[in-house]
Amino acid sequence: EIVMTQSPATLSVSPGERATLSCRASQSLGTNLAWYQQKPGQAPRLLIYGASTRATGIPARFSGSGSGTEFTLSINSLQSEDFAVYYCLQHNNWPPWTFGQGTKVEIK
Amino acid sequence: QVQLLQSGAEVKKPGASVKVSCKASGYTFSGYYIHWVRQAPGQGLEWMGWMNTNSGGTYYAQKFQGRVTMTRDTSINTAYMELSSLRSDDTAVFYCAALSPAVALDYWGQGTLVTVSS
Numbered sequence: 001e002i003v004m005t006q007s008p009a010t011l012s013v014s015p016g017e018r019a020t021l022s023c024r025a026s027q028s029l030g031t032n033l034a035w036y037q038q039k040p041g042q043a044p045r046l047l048i049y050g051a052s053t054r055a056t057g058i059p060a061r062f063s064g065s066g067s068g069t070e071f072t073l074s075i076n077s078l079q080s081e082d083f084a085v086y087y088c089l090q091h092n093n094w095p096p097w098t099f100g101q102g103t104k105v106e107i108k
Numbered sequence: 109q110v111q112l113l114q115s116g117a118e119v120k121k122p123g124a125s126v127k128v129s130c131k132a133s134g135y136t137f138s139g140y141y142i143h144w145v146r147q148a149p150g151q152g153l154e155w156m157g158w159m160n161t162n163s164g165g166t167y168y169a170q171k172f173q174g175r176v177t178m179t180r181d182t183s184i185n186t187a188y189m190e191l192s193s194l195r196s197d198d199t200a201v202f203y204c205a206a207l208s209p210a211v212a213l214d215y216w217g218q219g220t221l222v223t224v225s226s
Contacts, residue, residue, distance in 0.1 A: 001170065034209035036153075043216035044145075044153060049209040056212065087153050091209050095158065096169045097143075102152040 002027050002090050006100035012108040013078050021073040021103045023088035028068045035064055035073045036087045038102075044087065048073060075105070083107055110134040112204055112217035119223045125192040128220045130204030137185040138162040140206040140213060144178065144189045147219075148200040156202075159187055194224045 003026040013019045023033065031051035036044040046055045048064035051071055061076040075082055088100040115129040130142060144156040157168035159178040166178045172191070180187045187204060202222060206215040 032210065038153070043203055043205075043219060045216075046209065046212060046214035049212050053212070055214065085152075089153075089155075089209065091207075095167045097155045097158075099145075099153040099155060 001096055002029070002092060002098055004088055004090055004098050004100035006086075006088060006103050008103060009101070010104045010106060012106050014108045015080060016077055017108075019075040019078055019082075019105055021075075021086055021105070023066075023071040023073070023100050025069045025071070025090055027092075029090050029092050031067050032090060032092045033064075033066070033071050034089045034091065035062075036089060037082075037084050038087065039084045047086075078105070110206070110215045112206065112215055114202075114204060114217040114220045117221040117223070119225065120194050122195055122224055122226055124194050124224075125190055126194060126222050127188055127190040128202050128204070128222070130187045130189070130217050132185045132187070132206070135206075137180075137182060140208065140215075142178075142180070142187040143205045143207045144176075145203045145205060146200045147203070148197070151200075156189070161187065191222075194222075196224050198222065199224045 005024045007022045033051045035048040038044040052064045063074045065072050085102045085104045087102045091097045111133045113131045138161050141158045143158045146154040159166050175192050177190045201219040203219045204217040
């Protein structure tokens, strides 16, 4: 099973600043990596797929990068609605899929 | 529009089983795999497995093998997830989802809270 490790667990950021979240895989994924945002009481929402492609309707301030075992989600100029928990998900060619443990982005 | 409507909250005793339903609408049911994801209170997302709604084939995460069964009824466009031998640490929200990140497919049910308590 591929283990996904996200860091940091919590990120305190002021509105308008940039947030950088990391996700590391225990095996190479190519670009089979997605990022999700989850707000309290809501289902997760897809932000980034293929490691770097924004899903439909996702603002340009969200960007993803990386391949293999190291991935990054960047959020430029954080807005109030961006404070949430972010998860990476690996969906490599063969199951099981696995989520990272999440990074909470909170208001500083 | 695509919608996944899950059954309501459940309260179960330890050792019992729970069966959560997920009714799909707005698309061809057999066209997308249905995944199940668990989220314990205040915790992260845990992928449980998937069902090929066309063939009925399943894949379960090792952690849940032997306790989980995913089925579907194509006549009513509904998928099911049954978890047996419930423990208190199974208390969680269970989500069904039609997922294929490779093609940006991303539809989730509203979640079903299962509480396990004596």
